[in-house]
Amino acid sequence: MSSISHYLNRFKASLQIDQTIRDGVAQELCTHLQDKTQELEEKGLSREEASRIAVQSLGSPELIAEQMYETHAQGSWKEALFSALPHLLVALLFTSYYWQNIVYVSAILALTVGIAIYGWRRGKPIWLFPWLGYYLLPVVVSGILLLSLPEGWSWIAALIYIPLVLFVFIHIVRQTARRDWLYASLMIAPMLVTFAWFSSLGRGNELLASDWAVRLQANALWIVVSFVALAAATVAFIRLRPRRYKIISLLIPPLVVLFAVVAASGGNICAWSWLLLLFSLSAFAIPLWMQAKVYE
Amino acid sequence: MNYGRELLKGNTDSLLLCLISRQPTYGYQIVKELQKRSNGYFQFKEGTLYPALHRLERDNLITGKWQILPNGQQRRYYYITENGQQVLAKRLATWQDFSTAVKAVIQTETT
Numbered sequence: 001m002s003s004i005s006h007y008l009n010r011f012k013a014s015l016q017i018d019q020t021i022r023d024g025v026a027q028e029l030c031t032h033l034q035d036k037t038q039e040l041e042e043k044g045l046s047r048e049e050a051s052r053i054a055v056q057s058l059g060s061p062e063l064i065a066e067q068m069y070e071t072h073a074q075g076s077w078k079e080a081l082f083s084a085l086p087h088l089l090v091a092l093l094f095t096s097y098y099w100q101n102i103v104y105v106s107a108i109l110a111l112t113v114g115i116a117i118y119g120w121r122r123g124k125p126i127w128l129f130p131w132l133g134y135y136l137l138p139v140v141v142s143g144i145l146l147l148s149l150p151e152g153w154s155w156i157a158a159l160i161y162i163p164l165v166l167f168v169f170i171h172i173v174r175q176t177a178r179r180d181w182l183y184a185s186l187m188i189a190p191m192l193v194t195f196a197w198f199s200s201l202g203r204g205n206e207l208l209a210s211d212w213a214v215r216l217q218a219n220a221l222w223i224v225v226s227f228v229a230l231a232a233a234t235v236a237f238i239r240l241r242p243r244r245y246k247i248i249s250l251l252i253p254p255l256v257v258l259f260a261v262v263a264a265s266g267g268n269i270c271a272w273s274w275l276l277l278l279f280s281l282s283a284f285a286i287p288l289w290m291q292a293k294v295y296e
Numbered sequence: 297m298n299y300g301r302e303l304l305k306g307n308t309d310s311l312l313l314c315l316i317s318r319q320p321t322y323g324y325q326i327v328k329e330l331q332k333r334s335n336g337y338f339q340f341k342e343g344t345l346y347p348a349l350h351r352l353e354r355d356n357l358i359t360g361k362w363q364i365l366p367n368g369q370q371r372r373y374y375y376i377t378e379n380g381q382q383v384l385a386k387r388l389a390t391w392q393d394f395s396t397a398v399k400a401v402i403q404t405e406t407t
Contacts, residue, residue, distance in 0.1 A: 028323055028346060028372050035324040036342075059341030067347035071354055 004033045007055045014065035016180045017072045025068055033058065075126045075238035083127040083238055086112060086134045087190065087231035094220045100213060129176065129187040130234055136172065137191055139165055185250050186237060193226050193257050200261045222260040229256035304338060308348050310391065313384040316358055317376045323349065349374060357383055
């Protein structure tokens with residue numbers, strides 16, 4: 001492999017932004033290197049020596065990638081607020097009993113589906129991912145509720161529905177991760193917060209006991225806090241430029257949710273709920289960890 | 297801290313806008329032009345130019361367009377926008393005032 005190809009591969013591997021932009025910048029660097037190499041060759045240097053000097057004078061590909069990331073990964077305030085909007089709408093639902101009103105929930109669901117499809121078709125802009133998370137939420141929640149069916153039926157759910165959901169879910173996460181694993185984390189965040197709150201209600205029949213809605217509403221204040229924290233983290237994620245700050249902003253909501261769930265239950269959480277809770281919150285870090293491995 | 301490097305860093309955008317305003321140009325030509333016009337004074341890692349160009353484009357001060365050369369090679373030319381021209385005019389005026397003021401102070405000190 002030539003030193004130019006090696007350089008460009010290092011650059012592309014370090015830059016986690018939209019593939020079209022990344023390829024465009026790589027093409028610009030490639031043209032620059034070819035121009036410089038040709039000029040040095042005309043001065044009498046061998047091709048190998050000329051391309052080696054050209055690569056050296058361009059500087060560290062990782063540094064260029066980092067600076068380029070900071071230029072392209074920052075969204076506008078408008079995009080940041082639009083990204084946070086679904087979290088705020090969900091928080092609004094819990095400020096009263098709106099979440100139990102089928103009209104309000106249907107309206108928000110229809111809005112979410114419409115915006116998610118629009119964003120997906122419009123080249124997956126940065127504001128899309130939280131909306132996409134809520135778009136997938138009903139699918140995941142249905143799976144959780146199916147587990148609470150009477151004995152026997154829950155096995156059918158486990159064998160048919162859950163693998164199907166996992167297939168769709170993993171497919172969309174992979175599609176998103178092709179652009180950036182951080183966006184995948186941003187996307188699954190609302191699902192994990194919802195899952196964490198469901199897990200705090202208990203397991204099996206306990207989850208769907210007749211008073212589940214009352215128990216959930218009793219925690220409304222803390223649920224609102226969780227989703228507002230998610231909205232604030234989303235705004236920070238989109239506005240911050242350095243990648244490490246984006247990662248930190250995504251690590252804050254799980255801690256807030258953990259605190260909120262524990263505070264809402266007064267510390268009275270069963271072992272099963274703890275397990276589910278910790279699992280759902282640690283899932284935030286899985287895409288981050290995978291991205292960090294690539295970024296190193 | 298290298299004072300000269302800090303000065304260059306603080307004025308990179310203005311220098312780029314100035315060069316691009318004269319004629320549409322591309323990355324490698326900008327590097328050559330900067331070195332030529334400054335008699336080799338401006339030395340920097342050439343790759344850092346591209347994040348600066350993309351930042352200017354993001355801020356709508358310049359715009360980049362791909363052009364295919366007769367040999368089939370693709371090159372991205374940058375053009376200054378109307379907004380970029382206005383920003384450049386303001387920056388040049390500020391720079392002239394600043395430069396005049398610095399010169400006046402230095403001359404007073406040395407006389």
